[in-house]
Amino acid sequence: MKLASGDLSARIQPSEARDEIDAVITGVNLLAEELHFIYSDLEQVVAERTTELIQAQAELRRMAMTDALTGLANRSRLRERIIEALDAAQHGGRPPALLMLDLDSFKTINDNLGHSAGDEVLVEVAGRLRASVRETDTVARLGGDEFAILVPNAHKDDVRAIAYRVLRSLQRSITVGSASVWAMGSIGVSIGSPGDTAATLQRDADVAMYVAKSRGRNNVQLFAPSMLEATQERSRMAAELRSGLETGQLSLYYQPVVALATGRIIGLEALVRWRHPERGMVLPDTFIPLAEETGLIVDIGRWALAEALPQLKAWNAVVPGMRDVKLHVNLSAAELLRKDLLDDVAGTLTRCGIAPEQLVFEITETVLMTRETEEAQVLAKLGGLGVGLQIDDFGTGYSSISYLRSLPADTVKVDQSLIKGIDADEGQRDFVAAVLQLIRSAGLQAIVEGIETGGEAGRLRELGCVYGQGFHFSRPVPADAVVSLFNADFPPA
Incomplete structure (x- = not known):
């Protein structure tokens, strides 16, 4: 009966008669034995295949939760671990903490040495992060040069x-081939509180990380609610700035810009102003960095060019000698990558009947000295149009002597x-004199901005400075007051 029920290990006992029925019984027993071996082999194969399938599923899950380049956890795995840590905190543990890290100079490494070198740097950074944490912590790469560290059951210290x-x-430093590079980072830290979710923990760490970047980079910032309020305020202001650009x-x-020796105007710098209907006049130091951060600076730059050049055309028609006056317009790093920049500049100059030599783009020295191949080509083509290029804010960025002669610029x-205290401090005067001599030696002309007193203007002229700009003059x-400036009598320095 056991055999009939499927038990292939059972056997039918033959009778003493050894008759035909016994022969059938023997055949059935042999068939059962053969089937037993077949099913045993089949069960073993099924077990092996099941094990392989479980292992493959585990490997697929590991791959789905792992960053392929560094072997660290990826964004999905990090979120899973955060949820686990938050759940554990609800059962008597401390809430977790999350560190967000963004490398400060990775783009430069990638651009200068190539993506394979960048990958080497990321792998090395991953190893250093692993070595800096405990076994219970999770290190993740979120993408690009952004990393995160989850510290479960976190104590602030x-x-x-x-x-x-x-x-x-x-x-x-990190050695890549024959080069040594540095991949320092800005770190934001969020220590969880009861009721936090994975999303809020990540948001707060991210906000703190951006604050770390804004405070000079290569530092650690612990999240505070005021940071989130400031971020939300910046978001509101960014939306209002976009609306302000669209609504005039x-x-x-x-x-x-004045010749110190004669008081004659030789240039005009176009400066953007924002008159907010509720905030009043918003200072450029507040909204220009915001525009750069959000990418809106490209639209503002396009608008400024379209606004300034027709205005220059109007002045050319009514102000004697105006065609010898140069219009200075600021050009941001982001605008150098604008695909239609050259066509826009050339087309607007042609439509307004303005000689290219009457337009000068002011570009910060940081942009000029870190320019990549594409940006350098754009600068060269702008120069080829006949447009002037000026190094802006000299003394606040790299100020590298070795770079000065090779920069595609006419003026500085x-x-x-750099001129603070020039009236009273002889050492400062010597320093400014050396800077001016350096600029002249590089074959460039200097304009000193921020001149606020006649004494400063006089000292600068004594030191050989030719041009100046500032409240002293x-x-x-606004545009409708410019013509009267040419009728003003700016005294020589």
Whole structure:
């Protein structure tokens, strides 16, 4: 009966008669034995295939949860671990902490040395992060040059120690081929509170990380609610700035550049102003960095060019000698990558009947000295149009002597910070004299901005400075007040 029920290990006992029925019984027993072996082999194969399938599923899951380049957890795995840590905190543990890290100079490494070198740097950074944490912590790569570290059951002192170990580990150079590079980072830290979700923990760490970047990079910032409020305020202001550009809240003011020896206006710098209907006049130091951060600076730059050149055409028609006056317009790094920049500049100049030599683009020295191949080509083509190029804010960025002669520029605008105390401090006067001599030696002309007193103007002229700009001559004025500037009598320095 056992055999009939499927038990292939059972056997039918033959009778003593050894008759035909016994022969059938023997055949059935042999068939059962053969089937037993077949099913045993089949069961073993099924078991092996099941094990292989489980292992393959586990490997697929591991791959789905792992960053292919560094072997770290990826974004999905990090979120899973955060949820686990938050759940554990609800059952008596401490809430987790999350560190968000963004490398400060990775784009430069990638651009200068190539993506394979960039990958080597990311792998090395991943190893340093692993070595800086505890076994219970999770290190993840979120994509690009952004990493995260989850510290479960977090104690504030432990989190702080981990953050600064990570920061120190990135201070050491990384050797890539024959080059040594540095991949330092900005770190934002969010320590969880009861009721936090994975989304809020990540949001707060991300906000703190961007604050770290805004405070000079290569530092650690612990999230505070005021940071989120400031971020939300910046988001509101960014939306209002976009709306302001579309609804005509922006305007251009103009500040004269003056020849110190004669008081004659030789240039006008176009400066963007934002008159907000509720906030009033918003300072450029507030909204220009915001525009750069959001990419809106490209639209503002396009608008400024379209606004300034027709205005210059109008002045050319009514102001004697105006065609010898240069219009200075600021050009951001993002605008250098604008595909239609050259066509826009050339077309607007042609439509307005303005000689290219009457337009000067002011570009910060940081942009000029870190320009990549595409940006360098755009600068060369702008120069080929006949447009002037000026180094803006000289003295606030790299100020590298070795770069100065090779920059595609005609003039240098010396930042006002370099002339502070020039009236009373003989050492400062010697320093400014050396800067001016350096600029002249590079075959460039200097314009000093931020001149606020006649004494400063006089000292600068004594030191050989030819051109100046600042409140001593005039504050920036709206377009309809510019003609009267040419009727003003700016005294020689």
